[in-house]
Amino acid sequence: MDSLNLHEFMLWVLSWLALYLGFRYVLRSSLKLKKRHLPPGPSGWPLLGSLPLLGAMPHVTLYNMYKKYGPIVYLKLGTSDMVVASTPAAAKAFLKTLDINFSNRPGNAGATYIAYDSQDMVWAAYGGRWKMERKVCNLHMLGGKALEDWQPVRDAEMGFMLQNILKHSQRGETVNVPDLLNICAANMIGQIILSKRVFETEGDEANEFKDMVVELMTSAGYFNIGDFIPSLAWMDLQGIQRGMKKLHKRWDALIARMIEEHQSTAKQRASRPDFLDIVMSQRDNCDGQGGRLSDVHIKALLLNLFTAGTDTSSSVIEWTLAELINNPKLLKRVQHEMDTVIGRERRLKESDLANLPYFVAVCKEGFRKHPSTPLSLPRVSTEACEVNGHYIPKNTRLMVNIWGIGRDPEVWEKPEEFNPERFVGSKIDPRGNDFELIPFGAGRRICAGTRMGITMVEYNLGSLIHAFNWDLPPNQDGLNMDEAFGLALQKAVPLVAMASPRLPLHLY
Template sequence: MATFLLACFLLCLLLHLLLGRLLLRCSSALPLPPGPFNFPILGSLPLIGPKHHSGLARLSRRFGPIMYLKMGMRNAIVVSSPSAARIFLKTLDSHFSSRPQGIISKALAYDGRDMVFADYGLNWKLLRRISSLHLLGPKAMAGWADVRRDEVSRMLLSIRSLGESHKAVVLPNLLVRTMANVIGRIALSQRVFDEEGKEAKDFKEMVMELLVGTGTSNMGDLVPALRWLDPLGTRKKMWRIHDRFDVMLTRLLAKHAATAWERQGKPDFLDLLAADGAAGRDEEHISEETIKAFIADLFVAGTDTSAIVIEWAMAEMLRKPSILRRAQEEIEGVVGRHRLLEESDIPNLPYLQAICKETLRLHPPTPLSIPHFASEPCEAGGYRIPGKSWLLVNIWAIGRDADLWTNPLEFDPERFLSGEMARVEPNGSDFELIPFGAGRRMCAGKQMGMVMMQYSLGSLVHSFDWSLQEGAGEIDMEERPGLVLPKAVPLSALATPRLATTAYAAV
């Protein structure tokens, strides 16, 4: 009897093992997503080209909306449709909540201590909670409205002065200065740049060198064996920018500490950040490097990205003056010509909102999402996704998909006023338009970005008539690729004041 029971037990154990192996083989038999040829060491990089967003879009048209390839030695999944983006950023959100660590996260983010590049964990959750409570949430945004109004008004005065002197306005320079001063006053109670001088110019160049000069093509991150060689000089350049940023941040933080007595009873964001961090548990302690990383995030993500989108919008309207005139007529019908635009006017300006959405569709500030990182192997869309894969969402390709958008290369705000796309909002729920991403790693500054874009662009359109300089020719619409997507040639235009003198005098 004992022998019979032992034999039954061994048979059951054998069947269990065989069944387990069969299930394992079945699960591993799922195919990888289709994709292009991968060369040794370099993977598919030679097939992509220098403009990753457009090169990957071209390959996705051949291999499909979920594509597998090698970026150097790294496994990468590239997503190029709303339905595929929904699978990865909503259904499988928890699998792709972390970031791959590379030279940018080490140099800019002080070894991943910020909110953009940090792994999904306690530090990220703490920063996200504090920023939502004191900086980027609706209540906090309303509390800083006066700062935004004052800095935009200062920008308009600068433009008016240039216009009266018949001097061209280099829009991205003014916009970056304005955004940096908004962030500086909210976070540190200080204007970063008093005027457009060498310091402001150096800051813009430093940020652009960082955002444009790097991307998913850093060879040291993609081919770890080449990291020590630094063949393109990226590592050296990033640490040089880190040192320049660190000097600036150290100066700003020292000035902030020296003026603490002036803020008694009226703390700024940095005061609240430090207080919340000090009150947290030991594992939630906010170090000086964490503070620097977070402030660097604000300056980098909150200056050029907003300025880039506004510059593209103005460029598109200068190419199509009828759109500019209609926007002016809409704002004038609500605001008139005897006062400046206010943020409270924006809900009554659907055409202005449509212009902003159309710009985000055609010219997303980040054409490829900041890479997500697969924490473990999973299945998506009937395909096997290897663990530790990078996930890239091609936001640029989704916005230009001919199967999704009518005349996708045409700048047409009307598409967001009627028809199927009128319902679409860039809030992370409508995957046809996700310039800020989606899921738990969606850009925390989405609301601030939208407010600053709509308010600044509306103010520029309402306050001035715009024209190109005589003999300027057509506007160059070439992109300068990188982590962000600015115009290759900065937009320069003439501005003529169009409001009553009393409106400007009230600034």
């Protein structure tokens, strides 16, 4: 055999050997994947995967997929893997048993273009700086002791809101409930962070703030194609990134102005520093891993506190009050309990809440049926793992359908009904340990403001119910209870109602 033929023969042998080895590898990989069963789910479209299937109400779509495929649904979204947990047991498996493996967030457009490129506490990587920010927030704003210290602030701001509602009532005007709730919540948070009320009255500035909060929560909840097919992100096919960049500029300008005004009055707070004073003092402190709290980190943290702190609690209060207005007998029962425990010669205090079991059950029912975050913020697996016999690859996104768990007839009897009785005498609690009711999430990345959120929902809603009777506007038969999807679940039609005072006027 001459050298040329030998060369061709060797190429032929190597080609067939490569083909054989390649076929063997594919076969072995296929067999291995068969052993590593992915969770069931829809097949999806070419390239886009299941993205087009999600529709305008992804939480409802994913709930329907759960009914078809089971507790853990696997979705191929573009080039990304995602699993959705839709039962308490599945949520517990991911958020408790495998909590550390799912302690990080995946990058996305919202984190990049709104949250200062993941420099905030919500989207930050799990690590030293995140732990430092969380610790500072717990010690000085969101933890139990801090909540007690700031109780007079919440009481004073509630007084302003009740006065405002009384003025509308005396003029025979309807009350735009979410507007007033957002002003009250923003002022409560503003007093804690900045030692000042953010908005003195209703008006254009307060309306713009509310619109910015709603826009942020809405845009951050979108399933953005660029997040799941990175090669297409530059095209911004849905225009989401352009909107986020514009919104970020507005937020950045507002927060920068807040910080600048705050620094100009620093000497006045020398003996009683507020939250921002304490955070600013942390700029030069190491987080234990060589990082430092920069001015960008501080602005990103304020963005978290003002947006999540106002919208999430306000939306639950709005939904729950709407349910009570639609069910006058329930409203009267709550008011009867309050009159028995508190009377009508003083306002409700936070210390009264422990003695109002039926009202607390009403709040839990609000958290169940109308969780402020219908789908949990996404997490991502650090390593491949197995859940309930299903193989979960590395870098798989995880979402928990909190809304779906709250509507599941396997978990709740007649879940479409607003029925606080289901929580009377129940030990189920929304603080992250009972996976039937996790409106704030669970595990390491549970919402940092869980305690504060529950306190604000119970105190603010309780004050509105104790201080006023609530009725439908004239010539209106019922309230529209349609949802508008976003990171927070808004009412599609804001709650507007008539209020009439129940207490002596000098208490407002």
